[in-house]
Amino acid sequence: DAKTTQPPSMDCAEGRAANLPCNHSTISGNEYVYWYRQIHSQGPQYIIHGLKNNETNEMASLIITEDRKSSTLILPHATLRDTAVYYCIVRVGMSGGSNYKLTFGKGTLLTVNP
Amino acid sequence: NAGVMQNPRHLVRRRGQEARLRCSPVKGHSHVYWYRQLPEEGLKFMVYLQKENIIDESGMPKERFSAEFPKEGPSILRIQQVVRGDSAAYFCASAKGDRGYTEAFFGQGTRLTVV
Numbered sequence: 001d002a003k004t005t006q007p008p009s010m011d012c013a014e015g016r017a018a019n020l021p022c023n024h025s026t027i028s029g030n031e032y033v034y035w036y037r038q039i040h041s042q043g044p045q046y047i048i049h050g051l052k053n054n055e056t057n058e059m060a061s062l063i064i065t066e067d068r069k070s071s072t073l074i075l076p077h078a079t080l081r082d083t084a085v086y087y088c089i090v091r092v093g094m095s096g097g098s099n100y101k102l103t104f105g106k107g108t109l110l111t112v113n114p
Numbered sequence: 115n116a117g118v119m120q121n122p123r124h125l126v127r128r129r130g131q132e133a134r135l136r137c138s139p140v141k142g143h144s145h146v147y148w149y150r151q152l153p154e155e156g157l158k159f160m161v162y163l164q165k166e167n168i169i170d171e172s173g174m175p176k177e178r179f180s181a182e183f184p185k186e187g188p189s190i191l192r193i194q195q196v197v198r199g200d201s202a203a204y205f206c207a208s209a210k211g212d213r214g215y216t217e218a219f220f221g222q223g224t225r226l227t228v229v
Contacts, residue, residue, distance in 0.1 A: 034217070038157075041203070041223075042222060042223075043118075043205050043207075043220035043221050043222045043223050044157065044205065044207075044220045045220070046217045046218070046219060046220075049217060101147060101159050101162050101170060102147070102159070102207075102218060103159060104149075104156050104157040104158075104159075105156065106156055107156070
């Protein structure tokens with residue numbers, strides 16, 4: 001799986017948009033971009049994923065650059081409960097074998113301040 | 115976390131005892147992953163199983179650790195003769211396993227403390 005680079009930490013004011021960047025310059029054409037987060041001591045929570053088009057769901061938006069070498073996770077109106085470590089992961093689709101696993105890096109600690 | 119159930123949530127074992135951690139995947143999911151998170155560290159992949167098969171155990175310690183996902187019942191992560199260094203949070207995730215892409219959903223973890 002391609003490696004990702006994320007800033008170790010970010011701050012955001014409550015109610016503002018949080019924009020979390022991720023670089024994945026070695027991503028392959030068949031690799032998806034996934035975002036998970038882990039709120040302190042809880043299990044990781046799936047947020048969103050995409051291949052090349054921008055995606056939006058009830059939690060967040062995912063913007064992937066045209067060359068797919070980077071992406072941005074956007075939390076439109078951050079709340080205190082969004083304080084967590086956010087992981088950007090790239091992974092091939094489920095084509096069989098051992099490629100299904102998610103490899104977590106260090107992620108970005110997002111702190112939402114009142 | 116979409117219905118992945120792990121039990122127990124907290125487990126205390128004395129050194130040398132066995133620890134058995136259970137994971138019931140989301141209904142209809144046939145793929146299970148186990149991860150370990152040591153205190154103040156990241157999530158490390160341990161093993162990936164499908165029903166009755168171990169697909170990838172590259173992250174499992176060579177000794178004392180084993181995992182299974184039987185045809186019926188939960189997936190079990192078994193740690194024999196536990197040592198203090200096994201103290202960690204163990205997370206299980208499940209996925210549907212269809213071709214293409216699919217997200218994995220995690221349970222709330224089992225926190226193992228070895229005393």
